[in-house]
Amino acid sequence: MAAPSKATVVLKAVKKIAIKFSPFESNVRSTREFLAMVGSEKARSTNMNCEVVTTVKHDKSEPVVDITYLDGDRLVMKGAKLTSREMLSAFQSRCTSKDPQAKTAAKK
Amino acid sequence: MAATLCVKLLPKQGWLPLTQSVRHGSKAVTRHRKPMHILKQKLMAVTRYIPPPRVGPPGAFPSQNKRVQEDHPLMKILKKDLNKVFEDHKMIAVVQNNGSNAEDMMILRNRLYKHGITVKFFPNQVMRSFLKDSVYCNMSPLIIGPTVLFVSKEPKAKEMLKTLRASPQMTLLGACVDDTLLSAQGVLSFSKLPSVTVVQGELVSGLTMLTSTTASMLQRHPAHLSALLQQYVKQQSSDSKEEAT
Numbered sequence: 001m002a003a004p005s006k007a008t009v010v011l012k013a014v015k016k017i018a019i020k021f022s023p024f025e026s027n028v029r030s031t032r033e034f035l036a037m038v039g040s041e042k043a044r045s046t047n048m049n050c051e052v053v054t055t056v057k058h059d060k061s062e063p064v065v066d067i068t069y070l071d072g073d074r075l076v077m078k079g080a081k082l083t084s085r086e087m088l089s090a091f092q093s094r095c096t097s098k099d100p101q102a103k104t105a106a107k108k
Numbered sequence: 109m110a111a112t113l114c115v116k117l118l119p120k121q122g123w124l125p126l127t128q129s130v131r132h133g134s135k136a137v138t139r140h141r142k143p144m145h146i147l148k149q150k151l152m153a154v155t156r157y158i159p160p161p162r163v164g165p166p167g168a169f170p171s172q173n174k175r176v177q178e179d180h181p182l183m184k185i186l187k188k189d190l191n192k193v194f195e196d197h198k199m200i201a202v203v204q205n206n207g208s209n210a211e212d213m214m215i216l217r218n219r220l221y222k223h224g225i226t227v228k229f230f231p232n233q234v235m236r237s238f239l240k241d242s243v244y245c246n247m248s249p250l251i252i253g254p255t256v257l258f259v260s261k262e263p264k265a266k267e268m269l270k271t272l273r274a275s276p277q278m279t280l281l282g283a284c285v286d287d288t289l290l291s292a293q294g295v296l297s298f299s300k301l302p303s304v305t306v307v308q309g310e311l312v313s314g315l316t317m318l319t320s321t322t323a324s325m326l327q328r329h330p331a332h333l334s335a336l337l338q339q340y341v342k343q344q345s346s347d348s349k350e351e352a353t
Contacts, residue, residue, distance in 0.1 A: 023250050023281040024291065032204065032253045039206030039277060052206075054279040058291035 009043040009088070011050045013098040015070050020055040021063035021079070031063035031079035034087045067091065069098055179237070186234045193228065194242070199263040201283035201295070202250045208277045216275055223267040225260040246289055250281050265299035 011017075019035050021028045037043065039052045063079040065087065075094060077087050136142075144152070163169070179187070194200065208216070217227050232251050239248045256278075258268060263285045272278050283290045290298060301307075325333065 024246075026249060028249075029252050036204075036206040036253050041207040041209055044207060052276070056279055056281060056292040058293055 009038055009040075009046075009092065010095060010099075011038070011043055011047040013070050013095050014047065014050045014067060016051050016053065016068045018053045018055070018066040018068075019064075020057060020061070020066075022057050022059060022061060024058065025060060025063070027080045028063045030082055030084040030087065031065060033084035034065060034079065037084070037088060038091075069094075071098065073098070183234055183237070186230060187238050190230060190234065190238045191242075193257075193259055194244070197259040197261050199225075199258075199260045199265070199283060199285045201258040201268065202247065202281045203256050203258060203272065204279045204281055205254055205256050205277050206279075208275060212275055212277070216271065216278070219271045219274075220258065220268065223260070223264050223271075224262060225258050225264065225268055228257040228259055230257060243287070244284060244289070247282070247284060255281075263298070265295050269296065269299055 017038060019031060021031045023032075035052075035054065039054075044050070044052070065075075065077040065079055067075040067077075069075070073094075075091065077090065079087060213227075220227060232253075232255065235251045235255075236248050239245055239251070260268075265283075265285070269280070272280055280292050280295060282292060283295045285295075285298060325336075
């Protein structure tokens, strides 16, 4: 799949990301790609306190991405019918809205 | 109108004619739709394209000749390597690593090599085409994204799990141990199993329990044995008497 609009994922406002999937299912491709993008070195270096927890299950359940933000909000994405690009754009839009001041100051 | 030069008005050669008619009003390229000449209309009607009748919508039946691309030589070499890997090694685990840097990889490789586990990288396309042709076709959904193979000749699941717990980026997806496909929980329970010799010992002791008690009884003092047998006979006779009455 093509890379999203911004190459790096900024995790400044995120406390924890929990990803659960069952690898033998056929609908986990987007979740795994999302995990690869979020768990990469660049993304993790933006926020060292953020934990990325992966659980591998075998119960034919749907792949779920559960993100907890610093201000207590939770974003739950069910990745069975989503593409990784959609998930990433949704996640990034919420991240930027949560943490606009630091970002805009850095950009200026 | 065709251009006509009146021959009669040219008595001598080289003289320009008195009247010259100019062609007008019959352009080929017009701004409006020019009505077709009847002959051209007839020709178009006769030579109209009639497509062959379709049995169903275009996507209903798959194309008959599937184009099979031949593997290029590098792929053939990698496939041979993979084949050897699968034959030699008993345990093959598939792990996804999202973003471990070079020194983490080096430390991980070092730790695993002490237990005899090697880390191998293969391109996903090669893996998938190899698995499709081989017996292990059910492993192909595991091979998506950045995957690494941990292969070892002896199935050492416990040590591998301990080392993987140390690095947070590596996620164990599944393993193929002794030609059996295991999930992550399967590998966990496999690591908790006692070794083969212990299990065999337990089985043997369970089967020979009865015979061992008889053997120990026979080995004791014969007087003890005869007393026991007499007691047994008495009990049997008393039981039968009770049944009779």
